Amino acid sequence: MxxxxxxxxxxxxxxxxxxxxxxxxxxxxxxxxxxxxxxxxxxxxxxxxxxxxxxxVSIQHRSHSGPLPDPETLIKYNSVIPNGADRIMKMAENQQAHRISIENRVVASQSAQSKLGQVFGLIIGLVGIGCGTFLAATGEPTIGGIIAGGTVVSLVSVFVIGKSAQRKSLEE
Structure with a gap:
């Protein structure tokens, strides 16, 4: 059955x-x-x-993001290299100080460059308007008006385009 x-x-x-x-x-x-x-x-x-x-068999996968290793890894460094964790921390601190000093220099350089550009723009504007006024006063009003007017229009357009580019750069 x-x-x-x-x-x-x-x-x-x-x-x-x-x-x-x-x-x-x-x-x-x-x-x-x-x-x-x-x-x-x-x-x-x-x-x-x-x-x-x-x-x-133990398969482990660890993932970490950031400038410093996770605490367990720091402890392991300490066990392999004398003061390993302290050395890594000092390295990170030095790197951060270096980055900050570079950023400070870049900002200072950009500020100085901007001031220099404004000074040269003022000089070019005064020379252009002065030459146009001189020519208009000496009997060449058309050419004087073109030079003075062209100088003013050029400086205004450079200023407006520069501000627009600066605003776009800050947004990015």
Whole structure:
């Protein structure tokens, strides 16, 4: 007499899991959930060996973002290199001080360049308007008006374009 019995996959796993140490059962469940036929045809002894080797092999992936390592890594540096964590902190502090000094020099340079540009613009404007006025007073009003007017229009357009570019740069 043969009886047809439906074997539940999970109950079969539980029956064979009794021979597997408790700490390895979670690994087996994860693998079996991932691929139910992964241990199909594998003898129980070999299955325990595979699970044990998987529990021994520990794969870790760490990700860190920032200028300094995480505290655990700093502690490890300290154990390998005398005062390693302190040296790394000093290096980060020196780098930050260096960056700040460069930024200060850049800002000061840009400010000086801007002032110099304004001074030269004033000189060019005064010379252009002065020459145009001189020419208009000496009997050449058309040429004097073109030179003086052209100077004023040029300086105003450079100022407006410069402010527009500066505003765009600040937005970026």
């Amino acid at each position: 043969s009886k047809n019995r439906k074997v539940d996959n999970k109950s079969a796993i539980k029956k064979t899991s009794q021979d597997i140490p408790e700490e390895l059962q979670e690994i087996e469940e994860d693998l079996t959930n991932y691929n139910p036929e992964i241990f199909k045809g594998v003898p129980q002894k070999k299955k325990v060996e595979i699970l044990h080797s998987l529990s021994v």
